[in-house]
Amino acid sequence: MIKSRFAAVPYGVWMAIFIIIPLALVCWYAFTDASGAFTIDNLADIGRYTNVFTRSIWLAAIATVICLVLAFPIAFLISRMSGAKQTFMLMLIMLPMWMNFLLRTYSWMSLLENNGLINRLFGLIGLGPFEMINTQGAVVLGMVYNYLPFMIMPLYSVMTKIDRSVIEAAQDLGASPARVLSKVIIPLSVPGISTGITMVFVPAISTFIISRMLGGGGNLLIGDLIEMQFLGNAYNPHLGSALALVLMVVVLLCMSIAGTLDNDDVEDMLL
Amino acid sequence: MMNKGLKRASVVYCAIIALFLYIPIGVLIFFSFNQSKSRNLFTGFTLNWYKELFQNEMVLKSLGVTLLVAAVAAVFATVIGTMASVGIFSMKRWQKKVIMNVTYIPIINPEIVMGVSMLLLFSVMKTLFGHIGVDFSMGIVTLIIAHITFNIPYVILSVNPKLRQLDRSLYEAAMDLGCSPVKAFFKVIVPEIMPGIVTGFLMSLTYSIDDFVISYFTSGTSQTLSIVIYSMTRRKVSPEINALSTIIFVVVLTVLLTMNIVDIRKETRLRRQLQREVRR
Numbered sequence: 405m406i407k408s409r410f411a412a413v414p415y416g417v418w419m420a421i422f423i424i425i426p427l428a429l430v431c432w433y434a435f436t437d438a439s440g441a442f443t444i445d446n447l448a449d450i451g452r453y454t455n456v457f458t459r460s461i462w463l464a465a466i467a468t469v470i471c472l473v474l475a476f477p478i479a480f481l482i483s484r485m486s487g488a489k490q491t492f493m494l495m496l497i498m499l500p501m502w503m504n505f506l507l508r509t510y511s512w513m514s515l516l517e518n519n520g521l522i523n524r525l526f527g528l529i530g531l532g533p534f535e536m537i538n539t540q541g542a543v544v545l546g547m548v549y550n551y552l553p554f555m556i557m558p559l560y561s562v563m564t565k566i567d568r569s570v571i572e573a574a575q576d577l578g579a580s581p582a583r584v585l586s587k588v589i590i591p592l593s594v595p596g597i598s599t600g601i602t603m604v605f606v607p608a609i610s611t612f613i614i615s616r617m618l619g620g621g622g623n624l625l626i627g628d629l630i631e632m633q634f635l636g637n638a639y640n641p642h643l644g645s646a647l648a649l650v651l652m653v654v655v656l657l658c659m660s661i662a663g664t665l666d667n668d669d670v671e672d673m674l675l
Numbered sequence: 676m677m678n679k680g681l682k683r684a685s686v687v688y689c690a691i692i693a694l695f696l697y698i699p700i701g702v703l704i705f706f707s708f709n710q711s712k713s714r715n716l717f718t719g720f721t722l723n724w725y726k727e728l729f730q731n732e733m734v735l736k737s738l739g740v741t742l743l744v745a746a747v748a749a750v751f752a753t754v755i756g757t758m759a760s761v762g763i764f765s766m767k768r769w770q771k772k773v774i775m776n777v778t779y780i781p782i783i784n785p786e787i788v789m790g791v792s793m794l795l796l797f798s799v800m801k802t803l804f805g806h807i808g809v810d811f812s813m814g815i816v817t818l819i820i821a822h823i824t825f826n827i828p829y830v831i832l833s834v835n836p837k838l839r840q841l842d843r844s845l846y847e848a849a850m851d852l853g854c855s856p857v858k859a860f861f862k863v864i865v866p867e868i869m870p871g872i873v874t875g876f877l878m879s880l881t882y883s884i885d886d887f888v889i890s891y892f893t894s895g896t897s898q899t900l901s902i903v904i905y906s907m908t909r910r911k912v913s914p915e916i917n918a919l920s921t922i923i924f925v926v927v928l929t930v931l932l933t934m935n936i937v938d939i940r941k942e943t944r945l946r947r948q949l950q951r952e953v954r955r
Contacts, residue, residue, distance in 0.1 A: 499927065
């Protein structure tokens with residue numbers, strides 16, 4: 405396979421044109437104004453949207469933590485099941501992910517409405533109605549619902565590799581369940597935790613659908629802001645590019661903190 | 676190891692998570708059979724919304740666009756990606772590192788950033804092509820280009836491990852026996868890495884069909900099913916969308932179940948074979 409290196413040439417050219425150049429264009433637009441002159445006004449303008457950024461980071465972080473708390477026990481339970489049961493449970497968890505995520509989010513719209521099913525149920529026992537849709541809570545719920553499987557899967561794939569005998573050894577040596585958890589299971593699950601955090605946090609912080617469908621107009625996230633600059637009424641691709649650039653930096657920062665930049669992890673978890 | 680209480684608690688916990696995942700979908704499906712347009716008051720059974728869905732030209736047309744884009748993009752992505760994998764495999768370490776880092780960009784980067792960056796590229800291309808009198812408007816072509824771009828990395832990631840498991844001496848043996856390099860490649864390497872290629876193709880297909888964000892920014896005037904669904908959720912609500920959800924859910928369920936059954940059959944066949952051989 406001496407010359408087969410050249411088989412990658414079409415790919416290299418393709419990625420240069422459709423990945424590298426577009427990202428370079430984002431940087432270019434971020435640092436120029438409508439006439440093409442260099443400016444940092446776009447980046448300076450972002451200061452006006454600090455509240456949107458903090459809200460996005462905050463809501464995505466809450467959703468990530470909730471996902472981690474919910475996913476950890478279930479991933480562990482599945483990893484300890486017998487073969488057939490494991491396959492069944494994994495399918496159960498993956499199946500909703502195969503449904504279009506707009507439809508999944510839409511289903512919560514009808515549940516959370518002011519006269520929706522949940523409020524009707526509350527009404528039956530004499531409570532409510534509660535204002536649920538168009539709140540930040542609804543946005544977080546939407547994120548948790550959509551991205552929970554992204555947390556369960558990497559956790560599960562790490563946890564199946566934890567040998568049963570390691571846990572039993574810890575128990576035999578007198579460790580309490582809490583100590584087994586904190587000294588054995590959690591440390592061995594760290595790669596899965598960091599992958600899971602990234603897999604949930606990145607789509608959560610950059611979403612514009614969930615906030616629009618469940619958050620009403622009042623809970624804009626970075627994604628909404630970017631979308632509005634390109635396809636919405638606020639048309640301004642220069643500001644939009646600056647926002648996208650900052651979003652990329654935030655995501656990279658988050659990933660280096662979570663320690664997911666190790667390529668092998670990503671590959672492991674995808675396949 | 677586990678006491679009874681803990682075991683019961685874990686079953687309950689699994690059930691709660693399953694309910695959380697499926698109640699919204701169940702409600703969606705249930706109200707597709709509702710006579711009135713209400714999303715939360717069941718007034719009687721009907722199949723009307725399905726009938727209307729199948730007469731909805733926008734939905735049908737967008738379904739065609741979705742399938743066409745997914746098929747074309749998956750084929751191109753599989754070919755380019757498989758070739759790339761083979762090339763990357765024989766690269767020097769630093770070259771490999773550079774190209775793999777580029778490969779991870781579309782996977783790691785937020786979808787919306789990928790979407791807007793390609794939107795910028797296509798609008799720049801439109802002006803450039805405009806200068807030489809060629810009309811390059813966003814539509815099905817840009818949609819396919821965008822889909823190929825985000826699909827290729829998944830093909831590469833599923834072919835790469837298969838190449839790593841490959842026995843190099845097989846290829847050399849084929850050459851020693853008189854195969855040309857090209858023939859040896861198609862007769863020896865391709866069959867060996869086929870499972871990876873198929874996985875990559877199927878992943879591309881599903882990602883394409885499911886994609887919304889990148890299509891939203893690059894589709895111009897043509898609409899995929901996701902985009903139509905999005906516009907349906909924005910407009911006055913019609914239970915047609917529930918009917919559509921039900922159909923999608925049933926299709927996905929059938930595909931997954933058959934895949935699983937095939938898998939299980941294969942596994943039991945393999946196990947039986949193994950047992951027979953052990954007995955001998």
